Amino acid sequence: MRKPIEHLFIVLAITAAVAVMLGGCSAEQPGSVDGALRVGMVFDVGGKGDKSFNDSAYRGLLHAADQFGVEHTEFEPGQDADRETGLRKLAQAQYDIIIGVGFLFSDAMRKVAVDYPDVKFACIDFDPRPGETLPDNLAGLKFREEEGSFLVGVIAGLFSKTGRIGFIGGMDIPLIHKFEAGYIAGAKYANPAVSVTVAYAGATPQQAFADPAKGKELALLQYGRGVDVIYHAAGSTGNGVIEAAREVNRQAIGVDSNQNYMAPGNVLTSMVKRVDNAVFKTVQSAVEGNFSGGLREFGLADDGVGYAVDEYNEDLLTEEMLSVVEDARQAIVEGTISVPTE
Amino acid sequence: MFELAVLDSALRMATPLILASLGGLFSERSGVVNIALEGILLTGAFASIVATYYTGNPWAGVFAGVFAGILISLIHAIVSIVFKADQIVSGVAINLLAMGLTQFLTWIIWGSSANSPPVQGMAHWSLPETWGPVARGVNTVIGHYPPLVYVALALVAVSHVVLFRTPFGLRLRATGEHPEAVDTLGVSVHAMRFAGVLMSGAFAGLGGAFLALNTHQFVKNMSAGRGFIALAAMIFGKWNPVGAFAACLLFGYAEAVQMGLQGQAVPTQFVQMIPYVLTMVALVGVIGRARPPAAIGKPY
Numbered sequence: 020m021r022k023p024i025e026h027l028f029i030v031l032a033i034t035a036a037v038a039v040m041l042g043g044c045s046a047e048q049p050g051s052v053d054g055a056l057r058v059g060m061v062f063d064v065g066g067k068g069d070k071s072f073n074d075s076a077y078r079g080l081l082h083a084a085d086q087f088g089v090e091h092t093e094f095e096p097g098q099d100a101d102r103e104t105g106l107r108k109l110a111q112a113q114y115d116i117i118i119g120v121g122f123l124f125s126d127a128m129r130k131v132a133v134d135y136p137d138v139k140f141a142c143i144d145f146d147p148r149p150g151e152t153l154p155d156n157l158a159g160l161k162f163r164e165e166e167g168s169f170l171v172g173v174i175a176g177l178f179s180k181t182g183r184i185g186f187i188g189g190m191d192i193p194l195i196h197k198f199e200a201g202y203i204a205g206a207k208y209a210n211p212a213v214s215v216t217v218a219y220a221g222a223t224p225q226q227a228f229a230d231p232a233k234g235k236e237l238a239l240l241q242y243g244r245g246v247d248v249i250y251h252a253a254g255s256t257g258n259g260v261i262e263a264a265r266e267v268n269r270q271a272i273g274v275d276s277n278q279n280y281m282a283p284g285n286v287l288t289s290m291v292k293r294v295d296n297a298v299f300k301t302v303q304s305a306v307e308g309n310f311s312g313g314l315r316e317f318g319l320a321d322d323g324v325g326y327a328v329d330e331y332n333e334d335l336l337t338e339e340m341l342s343v344v345e346d347a348r349q350a351i352v353e354g355t356i357s358v359p360t361e
Numbered sequence: 362m363f364e365l366a367v368l369d370s371a372l373r374m375a376t377p378l379i380l381a382s383l384g385g386l387f388s389e390r391s392g393v394v395n396i397a398l399e400g401i402l403l404t405g406a407f408a409s410i411v412a413t414y415y416t417g418n419p420w421a422g423v424f425a426g427v428f429a430g431i432l433i434s435l436i437h438a439i440v441s442i443v444f445k446a447d448q449i450v451s452g453v454a455i456n457l458l459a460m461g462l463t464q465f466l467t468w469i470i471w472g473s474s475a476n477s478p479p480v481q482g483m484a485h486w487s488l489p490e491t492w493g494p495v496a497r498g499v500n501t502v503i504g505h506y507p508p509l510v511y512v513a514l515a516l517v518a519v520s521h522v523v524l525f526r527t528p529f530g531l532r533l534r535a536t537g538e539h540p541e542a543v544d545t546l547g548v549s550v551h552a553m554r555f556a557g558v559l560m561s562g563a564f565a566g567l568g569g570a571f572l573a574l575n576t577h578q579f580v581k582n583m584s585a586g587r588g589f590i591a592l593a594a595m596i597f598g599k600w601n602p603v604g605a606f607a608a609c610l611l612f613g614y615a616e617a618v619q620m621g622l623q624g625q626a627v628p629t630q631f632v633q634m635i636p637y638v639l640t641m642v643a644l645v646g647v648i649g650r651a652r653p654p655a656a657i658g659k660p661y
Contacts, residue, residue: 235576237623241624
């Protein structure tokens with residue numbers, strides 16, 4: 020008779036073993052070289068078809084392929100260790116530029132970029148170490164999420180009738196603090212008296228970013244306490260926030276991609292991260308021969324972040340609101356407003 | 362900590378746990394370890410959304426969830442009862458299968474690796490307002506839960522009666538304690554174990570249906586470890602429906618308190634620790650030794 024705790028260890032061991040075996044390596048072999056630039060893309064855990072982050076990167080790649088006639092191939096890693104394997108496979112196959120989608124690639128990129136100095140690398144949401152200088156062939160692409168969050172915060176501050184708004188983050192980490200800090204600053208800019216309730220979903224990636232049932236309960240609690248707009252930065256957990264807004268007929272604000280369609284009339288707007296623009300511009304720089312390594316930040320000034328207005332939310336946003344938001348955007352681009360990140 | 366919104370939230374958080382742990386209980390009482398609850402929850406969640414998506418009727422989704430739960434637990438039953446394979450290995454395999462299969466089918470059906478489109482949810486049960494103030498009173502107190510919450514509560518009582526007050530329950534428990542004796546009396550051990558495992562599939566499938574229909578959407582891996590928490594609750598409750606129910610309520614309540622305390626000047630990390638500390642305190646302080654069925658995990 021085994022004890023339950025032994026069961027748990029057995030389960031963990033087997034899960035790990037099977038996961039390693041399942042993590043397939045299926046990068047394509049190099050095709051014929053006809054002079055066109057060859058781009059490889061390695062996706063994040065969500066994978067192609069996540070209707071968000073990865074799809075946005077893929078759109079950028081397709082747009083670049085369309086525009087510049089570059090050849091491209093994609094790779095979906097199964098498990099952690101496959102990320103580096105995927106990058107190395109593409110580098111060995113002499114792709115000209117290899118793009119890793121997501122901060123999880125940061126460590127693998129650092130190593131592989133040093134081993135293959137002739138290949139160009141770009142990492143979306145690169146997570147730099149303090150004081151780090153990147154090799155010439157590695158571009159770390161970052162987004163000023165706080166700037167986009169500031170604008171949706173302005174909208175929330177102007178829209179709220181109760182003067183109480185909420186924020187639901189996935190995990191209590193610096194990346195998510197950028198969303199929170201920008202949002203709060205924006206809301207206070209629009210309405211200095213506004214109060215902001217902040218909650219975080221979980222301490223493990225699963226609870227934090229993949230548990231919509233939990234997101235819904237967190238949101239219902241906030242709505243129950245008089246909050247009437249909630250901005251989420253919590254991946255799939257946030258789908259539950261939007262569902263809660265629909266159920267009690269309040270407002271949610273989407274994140275990363277345009278989520279206005281998910282509950283028409285109950286999603287005030289979405290903070291969109293233009294990963295597609297960043298990918299397109301990076302491929303463009305490689306095509307034009309002016310690719311350079313180092314950190315590059317995409318903010319409001321170069322359409323790296325923004326907010327979404329479409330047929331699903333245009334009735335919620337008044338002309339006056341949008342003009343205040345556009346003034347704020349202008350002020351951020353010109354540097355008269357500096358947006359906090361913590 | 363005791364405001365109504367937190368208690369409401371606790372009950373809703375506990376519902377999928379209650380259903381899954383009742384399921385686990387029937388399987389384990391018959392002598393078959395069921396670590397596959399996580400995978401069954403996920404399968405039930407997926408099937409309920411597919412059926413609701415195509416029919417527009419969430420009750421069709423509920424039945425599909427139950428049916429899919431039974432189907433996937435049938436694999437566990439055949440592998441571990443007929444072929445006498447290790448029950449833990451079979452359970453793990455089903456969890457991995459459910460994870461991969463639901464994601465793959467999400468891609469096939471909706472062209473997304475992440476989630477389904479929103480579907481029709483369940484209307485809450487309530488008495489007609491025309492019945493007067495009494496009906497309105499009843500509605501404010503209990504009318505705001507999703508229907509499956511009531512179903513789950515009723516199933517706790519039903520499970521208790523079935524397990525301890527019926528010949529079937531007696532045979533099921535005996536199969537888990539001493540299968541040889543059951544066999545000698547002319548009752549089929551295999552049949553009893555099949556019944557136990559398939560019932561666990563039906564219950565956990567229903568739990569998955571609640572999880573998904575309450576979110577109006579399937580999201581990949583949305584069971585988020587609840588199957589394992591349900592398993593813990595079952596052990597916590599000493600393989601007893603009422604005990605498991607109480608353990609699930611405790612887990613749900615701890616989670617709801619944790620969520621309710623957030624944003625009130627206590628550091629998030631500290632607040633998020635509460636459910637785990639509460640679990641350990643209860644485990645050490647309140648619950649004594651839990652004795653599993655004697656023949657559990659042993660093929661017959």
